[in-house]
Amino acid sequence: MRVMGVDPGLTRCGLSMVEASSGRRVVALDVDVVRTPANQPLPQRLLAISEVVEHWMDTHRPDVIAIERVFAQQNVSTVMGTAQAGGVIALSAAKRGIEVYFHTPSEVKAAVTGNGRADKSQVTAMVTRILNLQTAPKPADAADALALAICHCWRAPMLARMAKAEAAAEKQRKAFAARMKAVAR
C-alpha cells in the first residue's frame, strides 16, 4: 500500500510518500515542503499547492491520502489557511478516486511515538528511526508529513477491522428490526 501523507498549510505544506510492506515495515519514497509566500493572494497560493499535490498524485500514484485533521480550536491565526489547503488537497484526491483519511495530531503522535502528547523532537526522532533514515527530516512539516503517512500505514488494518465490525453490526441491527416488524405483524 502506497500512502501519501499531507501536513496541510499555506505557508508550509508538508508532503510525503511511503510504501507499507510486510508487518510494520514502512519505506520512505519521497518528501517535500511546498512553500507559498504570505504576500501572494489566497487563490494563487491554493493553486500553487494544488499543482504540486496533483503532480505528486499523478507521478507517485498513491492508494490513499492521509491528511492531518485540523480543529477550529487550535491556532486560530493559521487554522483557516490550513483548512483551505486541506480542502483543496482532498478535492484533488476525490477527482482521482483516491481514498482520503484524516488523522488527528494526537493519533499521529500516539501511533509513531506511543505518546499522544509527544513533542516535535520526539516525533522527528521516531520517524528517523522507523524509516531508517541517515539524517533527521527537516523542517518539522516534512517530519509531520512522514509521521502522518506512517500513522496511516499502521492504523489502516485497525480502521478496516473497525469498518468491517461496524458493517456487521449494522446488518444485525437491520435484521433484528425486520424481525421485530415480523413479530409485531
Place this chain on the structure above:
Amino acid sequence: MRVMGVDPGLTRCGLSMVEASSGRRVVALDVDVVRTPANQPLPQRLLAISEVVEHWMDTHRPDVIAIERVFAQQNVSTVMGTAQAGGVIALSAAKRGIEVYFHTPSEVKAAVTGNGRADKSQVTAMVTRILNLQTAPKPADAADALALAICHCWRAPMLARMAKAEAAAEKQRKAFAARMKAVAR
C-alpha cells in the same frame, strides 16, 4: 461587470450571478444553493460543490468572484467546512484567472442595508428590493450569495480607488526614501 457571489458551506453553498450596470443598478442573472449530504465523505462533498461552481464559472463567465470571508471565531462547528468549501472555490477561480475578493459578513450587511449588524430578514428584504425581485429569495444562503455579489458591485469602485491611493503612497514613500539616501550621502 459580472460578479459571482458565493456564500460558502458544505451543507448549503449559496451561489449567485449578477451584472452591475450604470450607477448602482444591479441585475440578478442566476441563483442556486448547492446541497451536499452530511453523511457523504468530505472529499466527495467538496468535489460535488467544485463541479457545480466550475460549471457556473464556465457558462456564466464572471469577471470577479466575491466570497464571504469566514473567521475561525464564528460558529466553530461549521467553520472548517466553510473554509474548505471556500478554498476549493477560490482554487477554481485561480485556475481560470478570475479575480477573487473576500468580504466579511458585516461589510456585506453594511453595503446592502446600511447596517453592519442587520439581521437575515433585513438583508433578504433589501436584496429583494435592490434586485427588483417579485418574491424574496429563499433560503437565507441564496439571499446571502446575492447580497455578497451586490456588495462587491458597490464596493469595487471604492476598493479600486483605495488600491490606487495605496500604490501612489507607496511610490511616494520609495521616492522619499531614495531622496533621504541621496541627502545622507
